[in-house]
């Protein structure tokens with residue numbers, strides 16, 4: 001997940017772009033760069049490391065032009081070194097990119113060996129494609145229109161050309177791009193924060209739309225180059241709204257924050273040049289995990305469901321026996337603890353009374369405990385033997401959202417590293433999973449687009465008598481989490497089930513007033529989940545299915561079908577969580593409930 005800024009206007013582009021990048025640094029900070037017009041050429045300056053390194057490099061640089069682009073990078077393809085930093089420049093084209101071009105190898109092969117690459121990124125490929133098209137069309141906008149249909153993936157891109165020195169073209173499919181018009185200037189950015197100091201009037205680009213900036217104005221086109229009328233949004237935040245970054249509730253802000261929260265939790269543990277994981281190193285528990293005969297995952301509520309996803313990952317990748325327990329059950333059931341057990345305790349607050357009691361119980365019998373907390377120096381964090389952090393930042397909404405998906409990402413890293421110390425996963429598989437994890441934040445940004453669907457559907461959904469959430473394998477705990485979110489926010493009856501259990505009882509619940517939310521992404525259990533879905537459909541259930549792009553059979557069986565981007569089976573839970581959070585949020589809101597502070601609940605449960 002990277003940050004993009006573009007500026008065309010009377011001020012010094014260097015200053016505007018740097019201040020924009022500063023506000024986008026949360027999106028990526030392993031390298032940064034700018035390309036700014038100077039003597040009719042785009043002068044490119046890039047630097048490895050934090051934005052401050054680029055800032056220093058730029059101190060002595062001057063530019064006489066009034067247009068430029070900038071980027072702060074979070075590496076997915078290629079190591080975080082200067083040659084991979086953006087902008088990428090090819091034959092007078094300079095381009096910045098956020099996201100992933102999925103068919104990059106295929107497109108690269110099609111260009112042939114005569115095309116020389118100077119970086120290891122998928123982004124440079126797009127610069128080559130646009131440079132080729134400019135040579136044919138001599139038109140920057142047309143070049144983008146011709147290249148757009150060839151790109152697959154989730155991406156947003158901003159491009160300039162030395163032959164069109166007063167133009168910028170921005171286009172996207174997935175991650176956000178926003179265009180703002182100020183006095184005699186136009187700004188383009190990944191987040192409204194970078195534009196707000198200059199103007200409150202912005203246009204949000206939809207997928208497959210293109211913004212063409214020329215001098216001090218811009219127009220928006222569809223993917224075929226046909227002009228579009230776009231509405232201008234005025235960002236007029238009060239102090240309270242500013243805290244919520246303009247969202248109506250903290251919960252909605254936190255749902256939308258998830259791509260960056262996940263990027264943040266991944267960053268310190270991933271070597272992006274080698275696509276390898278290092279998460280156990282700092283916990284001091286590597287040896288214990290290598291020798292473990294059993295891993296016990298214990299937590300409450302949402303943290304417990306994250307732990308259940310972690311259990312699937314640990315068993316499958318690290319081939320180790322894993323038990324999962326609800327803390328309030330574990331502490332009173334006089335558990336028989338297997339030899340060489342290592343425990344993972346998950347608690348966002350780090351203060352949950354039952355989880356803390358389990359920690360103390362385990363320590364008495366000398367079981368090493370790894371804690372996963374969001375709040376540093378909380379009691380559980382302090383008392384555990386090894387520590388990992390969700391790193392999600394403060395979560396104000398009582399219903400957990402970003403801490404949940406960050407925990408899923410962290411547990412995935414942990415499962416990969418435990419697999420590594422136990423030698424159960426070939427290196428190329430580790431690399432494949434790491435690539436999939438690095439792609440997740442951009443994919444999550446794409447999934448957030450279903451906010452609109454649930455915003456509209458909530459008026460109907462709120463009238464159902466109940467909701468059944470179903471999934472299989474790693475998706476099953478997400479079904480449980482989806483049901484919990486609806487219960488706690490909308491106060492409606494909702495249950496999560498393993499889809500294979502339908503015929504053992506819950507099928508009797510289904511009729512036309514029961515909504516069935518089916519998680520059926522493309523994975524090894526897809527076909528089996530479809531059969532379960534047919535059973536529900538035959539009983540008249542209204543089916544909302546969440547699957548993978550191109551799952552036509554699933555779409556045809558469903559009343560509503562939401563397509564997630566293609567991802568590894570192990571990353572799907574992070575994507576699926578988003579629509580389920582949005583469903584609960586919008587239904588609760590439509591029912592007039594207090595979404596940030598649902599009745600009877602508290603953020604930190606320090607009593608039994």
Ligand code: F6R
Nearest residue numbers: 301302303347348349352399400
């Ligand atoms: C639900 C939610 C709760 C918590 C549970 C445990 O949205 O947040 O179910 O997960 O109360 O809290 P922690 O993780 O702080 O131990």
